[in-house]
Amino acid sequence: ARMMMFGMHFMKDDAGRSMVPFKDVYIHALVRDEHGQKMSKSKGNVIDPLELIDQYGADALRFTLTAMAAQGRDVKLATSRVEGYRNFTTKLWNAVRFAEMNEVCVRPDFHPDHVKLQVNGWILEALGQAVADVDRALKEYRFNDAAGAVYRFAWNQLCDWYLEMAKPYLNGDDEAQKAEIRACLAHVIETCLRLSHPFLPFITEDIWQQTSLLGDQKRGWLAKAPWPEARHGIHANDHVMVGRAIEMIEAVRSTRVELGIKPGAMVPASLVLAQNDRDAVASMLTFISRLARIDVLEVTDIPDARAINVVAGQATICLRVEELLDLNAEIAKLAGDMEKLDKQIAGLDGKLANQGFVAKAPEEVVVAERTRREELAAKRSQLDDASQRMKGLLAAQN
Template identity: 45%
Template sequence: PELGRYYPGDVLVTGFDIIFFWVARMMMMGIHFMGDVPFKDIYIHALVRDEKGQKMSKSKGNIIDPLDLIEKYGCDALRFTLAALAAQGRDVKLAESRVEGYRNFATKLWNAARFCQMNECNPVAGFDPKGVKETVNRWIVAKTAEVADKVGNAIENYRYDAAALGAYQFVWGSFCDWYLEFAKPIFTGTDDGTKAETRATAAWVLDQTLHILHPLMPFITEELWQQTADRSEALMLRPWPKLEGLHDAAAEDEMDWVVRVVSAVRAVRSEMNVPPATQVDLLGSGLAARTLDWAKTHGDLILRLGRLAAFDAQASSQRVAQASSHGAAQMVVDEATLVMPLAGVIDLDKERARLDKEIARLDGEIAKVDKKLGNADFVAKARPEVVEEQHERRAEWSASIAKLKEALERLSGA
């Protein structure tokens, strides 16, 4: 009976180095003696190497003990790290800093759950996500359904890296950085109906988030599941969420536009070294009718999240031209042009000089790397991980130069 129960299996998990010595022989012997293949799928996982790509060995002293990492950062952080780095066809370069980063992600999730509790976002029996009315709530419900599908499909297809990335981007970005920020003024507002709907929606999204993250971070999600409400069963026993019919293109278009505007403003502030406490104006031109309506509807959100003093979505051409002539940063969001006047906010000449100097410095660093990589002796004699590190540095510096040049171009006018 045991053989009938366990043969054939579903999945064999193995490394690529024993495909011929072990996997192929299992397949041939299973077919020969049992008349059937021993497993339907073979998942070939990556080898875990050190952060420089070298194989771990005691003689090299580069072994990373997983128990030490678990003791320091938690089991969920290590598990999520390995899933996130498990890209097909590539070895895992395990660095402690990666595990630390995903420990911070676990902390972000915990703090989001605390925020929901402090704002009385408790699960509501019989809550129907299809019935929410507020645009911001329809938006996050649609995003939740989208990520549930994405992560579920990725896990079914053994794409654990894609599952981890999708869950990470949703939790850190859509839920924590955007939705909870959008919800803050609602929680402190006076509209009881909107407040109740948003609380119920936030609680529902948090519950679905715990479901989605559970295969990747089982311990913290189970703990939060038990702490955030009275539950009839453990999270690990519940079926995967099937969130059909919740996609809302209109709400997604509207709130995604708000996200793009605020992101553009924040990027320019960072690139131009605008002090965080300084509030600046934002002028808009060329907005279509619907985006103009969105700007009016969500103007307060854009002001607060972008740290703006004022947002004139229909600025006159004379005002835009005047701002540009005195020095301003321009950005394009969809069909609209947004202008941030910077005269009197930063020293424009000094900022241009700083950007030019940094571009020249990075150009020099790239020239040094190009000289190394152009040396056939260096490429032939250096360890592969050293050569790869040089390529990675060059790519990082090239990306930085592109951003700096973009910032320089934003400084229009005098």
């Protein structure tokens, strides 16, 4: 009320009439400890924000509070969350360093609508969608959703996928493709810095002032730079096709982990694709093979009965693992692991079925035990799936 009254007293229009200083009021959540308890000195659970800033940086704390500020829900603050978002700022910094090491620089003549490479179309479509998501969330005061959109784009799409997909082009001999990758990467990082600035003002401003990525252009302050424009829909087809390739890579990676295949091992494989999909996927085989660690021997329309078949959307990847795994030994090992998990799950079931424990134990302890039980059950299900895959492959070989 006082802010409104003082504002109307001191803010006048040209005619000397009082002006309403603001029309919207945002009431932020209460910051609690990681267990949802209100912080107090008597409980000894107070987290000093200045200590967090000294340890992890102001940007990490700012992003943590923003990412957790869901409407109608209190913030459960844990130092581990702040540390996690500190790692996010490091990830962004390393992406810029990677670009600088590969001689990436903003080109004034670059136009995002005219890219030819599918990977560039994919990242530009993702960037446009991220800007639109942040715009929408900020307009609706959903600051956590805005921070989440920035995080997903910068960490998952830019750093985890696009940089990896760009490496073969940057290390290749085709100068035209290399030039397009460099120009597109510069555009994406420059836009990402502007998009991230409200959430990470210090590190983004520092990068903006120091990076060679922006070239000799007069850069000024990032805080005064134009807000990015949401441009999406132009490269929608590239986004779909590269998205399918990513789905294939993720499916193969998940299966490799389930089967215990060494990360560096190349797995012989064949791809089962519909005839009308082969040309589109063929252009992406290089980074599918590189990122999934598979050696594609053929593209066919018949699944391999002697392989472990991994379904990813409309494609099937047939992994020939018989020379990489001792199937009988792996099945026995999985059976032992599942037996241990069964005992742990049974113990937790007994504890949670005890009404005395549920009634007397602190709520956060009960919740933690239930969460642990769910995690163990999910892991047990994954091991069982892997065991069934191996048994099926063993039966096909015999």
